[in-house]
Amino acid sequence: xxxxxxxxxxxxxxxxxxxxxxxxxxxxxxxxxxxxxxxxxxxxxxxxxxxxxxxxxxxxxxxxxxxxxxxxxxxxxxxxxxxxxxxxxxxxxxxxxxxxxxxxxxxxxxxxxx
Amino acid sequence: xxxxxxxxxxxxxxxxxxxxxxxxxxxxxxxxxxxxxxxxxxxxxxxxxxxxxxxxxxxxxxxxxxxxxxxxxxxxxxxxxxxxxxxxxxxxxxxxxxxxxxxxxxxxxxxxxxxxxxxxxxxxxxxxxxxxxxxxxxxxxxxxxxxxxxxxxxxxxxxxxxxxxxxxxxxxxxxxxxxxxxxxxxxxxxxxxxxxxxxxxxxxxxxxxxxxxxxxxxxxxxxxxxx
Numbered sequence: 527x528x529x530x531x532x533x534x535x536x537x538x539x540x541x542x543x544x545x546x547x548x549x550x551x552x553x554x555x556x557x558x559x560x561x562x563x564x565x566x567x568x569x570x571x572x573x574x575x576x577x578x579x580x581x582x583x584x585x586x587x588x589x590x591x592x593x594x595x596x597x598x599x600x601x602x603x604x605x606x607x608x609x610x611x612x613x614x615x616x617x618x619x620x621x622x623x624x625x626x627x628x629x630x631x632x633x634x635x636x637x638x639x640x
Numbered sequence: 641x642x643x644x645x646x647x648x649x650x651x652x653x654x655x656x657x658x659x660x661x662x663x664x665x666x667x668x669x670x671x672x673x674x675x676x677x678x679x680x681x682x683x684x685x686x687x688x689x690x691x692x693x694x695x696x697x698x699x700x701x702x703x704x705x706x707x708x709x710x711x712x713x714x715x716x717x718x719x720x721x722x723x724x725x726x727x728x729x730x731x732x733x734x735x736x737x738x739x740x741x742x743x744x745x746x747x748x749x750x751x752x753x754x755x756x757x758x759x760x761x762x763x764x765x766x767x768x769x770x771x772x773x774x775x776x777x778x779x780x781x782x783x784x785x786x787x788x789x790x791x792x793x794x795x796x797x798x799x800x801x802x803x804x805x806x807x808x809x810x811x812x813x814x815x816x817x818x819x820x821x822x823x824x825x826x827x828x829x830x831x832x833x834x835x836x837x838x839x840x841x842x843x844x845x846x847x848x849x850x851x852x853x854x855x856x857x858x859x860x861x862x863x864x865x866x867x
Contacts, residue, residue, distance in 0.1 A: 608862065612863070616809060619702055622700055622702060623698075623706070623709065626676070626696040626699070627710065627713060630694055630696045631694070632695075633688060633690070633693050634690060
């Protein structure tokens with residue numbers, strides 16, 4: 527086993543423990559994540575496999591294939607996060623708006639009443 | 641329509657230097673004034689607390705679009721008949737409001753937009769800002785199919801129908817374009833009215849730098865994808 531394999535392997539191990547502790551309750555999540563981690567372990571142990579897959583898809587090297595897929599994946603994640611941030615923003619806005627309308631006051635009348 | 645049914649919505653963020661003068665210029669007309677304080681940190685409240693106005697405050701700074709929508713939502717609840725958006729930095733003039741409201745009364749329009757570039761309007765706009773507005777006009781035309789003589793002018797009037805369907809989602813500066821999209825979407829009748837805008841050194845400093853129009857453009861683009 528080479529040094530990089532040890533690093534990647536321990537990384538995968540830590541991630542899987544972390545994920546296991548957090549998402550124990552959803553079976554669908556657990557299956558998807560298990561597939562990813564297993565895939566990761568297999569490709570770390572047998573890196574030549576990625577090259578074979580890459581060749582099958584018309585890409586020269588396995589590392590390149592993973593690089594391209596990562597770009598797609600992260601772009602998707604950014605869009606998802608952006609949509610979620612906007613949703614949260616709208617929720618916050620409507621709470622603050624309702625609050626400010628509920629506590630609206632007529633300045634002068636208030637001061638004469640007090 | 642009585643002037644008491646006309647609600648002037650003034651969104652402010654740290655405008656203590658001008659806000660009192662702006663409100664005092666509006667008071668003689670006896671409009672209802674709704675000041676929406678978008679979480680100012682300069683003590684704007686202290687400068688207006690003895691004036692007969694409605695005061696609303698956001699607990700978090702949300703942006704001008706959000707403040708305008710808060711004012712409109714509030715005025716709708718107060719049974720306002722006309723809704724005016726008015727800037728707090730002193731660039732708009734109270735005497736223009738009457739001209740903006742007139743077409744609403746005559747049922748000629750649901751929305752009136754103040755324009756700096758119609759004949760008889762006066763403005764001392766800078767050359768670069770004028771160029772940026774030309775670009776903004778073209779973008780608005782692309783998205784809404786409406787060729788207007790001005791873009792992103794903060795002085796506008798809505799009737800109840802228009803105010804009710806507005807529902808601005810753009811908290812930041814892209815709300816100006818969003819208003820045009822909503823007009824287009826709900827097929828509201830619009831009319832442009834010449835208004836006089838005076839840029840002071842102060843309002844220029846507070847206003848939008850020309851470059852921020854690029855940011856607004858991306859806001860519009862992204863948000864049209866997601867909403």
